[in-house]
């Protein structure tokens with residue numbers, strides 16, 4: 748089964764930190780696709796690689812937006828992506844706050860396990876692309892090849908201070924996908 752896992756904010760869309768009302772995407776207007784995303788998703792679709800999104804959205808349980816609006820934003824995101832030739836196979840969100848002590852908020856891996864079960868796939872050896880430390884920690888726990896992109900909330904300098912570093916670093920999602928597809932060919 749060919750699939751890759753990706754984070755959402757900072758990978759697909761501009762990270763909402765600092766410029767939106769609550770630093771979350773609470774409405775469609777604040778969902779800004781990053782450059783190259785449609786091209787990357789179209790390339791993956793053509794190669795028959797499933798894309799599964801795994802994202803922390805604690806803003807729901809913090810009361811900044813509802814589950815319903817999150818669903819609406821997701822539906823719109825998928826619609827736009829499909830219109831441009833790409834596809835998203837599935838989207839998993841953790842809506843809990845840190846204090847909720849759930850088992851799905853990254854760096855915990857509950858959502859990965861759910862996705863594996865539903866799609867009958869393995870995380871071991873699959874790529875996980877994200878823009879923050881929790882992405883790298885979660886991906887590593889699942890045995891994924893961890894890929895960090897600089898299009899999100901973390902600078903290269905900050906990343907270099909982490910104890911657990913990503914396996915690969917790229918400018919953005921498109922850069923990562925181009926490289927991943929080259930690996931798969933050889």
Ligand SMILES: [Mg+2]
Nearest residue numbers: 754756757878
């Ligand atoms: Mg992110």
